[in-house]
Amino acid sequence: MGSGIDLVFAGHAHGGQFRLPFIGGVVAPNQGLSPEYDAGLYTDDSTNMVVSRSIGNNIIPLRFNNRTEIVLVELNKVCNNIYN
Numbered sequence: 001m002g003s004g005i006d007l008v009f010a011g012h013a014h015g016g017q018f019r020l021p022f023i024g025g026v027v028a029p030n031q032g033l034s035p036e037y038d039a040g041l042y043t044d045d046s047t048n049m050v051v052s053r054s055i056g057n058n059i060i061p062l063r064f065n066n067r068t069e070i071v072l073v074e075l076n077k078v079c080n081n082i083y084n
Helices: none
Strands: 007-010 018-020 024-028 040-044 047-051
Parallel strands (some): 007 047
Antiparallel strands (some): 018 024
16 A cells, blocks of 8 residues: 555455454455455555455355445545635
8 A cells, every 4th residue: 555546445355254353354365364454444644445345255155253244435525725
């Protein structure tokens, strides 16, 4: 993250497929064990990234301690120009 992009929407992590309380995702598709970005909001400098657990599954249709989710985000215009 942190590449001059304000907002990123991401998914396909399935929340880590299997989650442990207080630890988070155990394994995620294309991220392997202990995925860094498994679900939620991450902020780095001026970049915000929203990672959805989604409603799908990986090859094995199984989730453990990991509810599906659909993320609803409301975007509002912020005006920094005193003439707008």
